[in-house]
Amino acid sequence: MTYQQYRAVRRLVHSCCNYDRGNCLLLDDGEECACPQSISYSLICRWFQAAVLPLDGELCAALLPPPATGRRRCRECKRIFTPPKHNTLYCPDCAARRTKRSKRDWARKKRAGA
Known part of the structure; x- marks a missing residue:
């Protein structure tokens, strides 16, 4: 002050x-x-x-700092972001990376089983 x-x-x-x-x-x-x-x-x-x-x-x-309503910390990169839905856990960048990773793992598992 x-x-x-x-x-x-x-x-x-x-x-x-x-x-x-x-x-x-x-x-x-x-x-x-x-x-x-x-x-x-x-x-x-x-x-x-x-x-x-x-x-x-x-x-x-x-x-006084502005109220941080509706803001959340990304579980992967720990950055603060505003989620589009109430149950969003990851920022948009990390969400895209996680989606790619899970699709890649699913495809690898599918190829190995076939």
């Missing part, structure tokens, strides 16, 4: 519904507890990430 982003987060902390004069109401168990988001250079508070940070769209996009 850059210094400018840190300053923007510090300004946003005051918009949190759990922020009370430097203390966090969620962490209050009878004893006052400093708001962790207001004293840290990183995003610690889950409530802040979910409810307050989206108020500033640019800052949210800069600090």
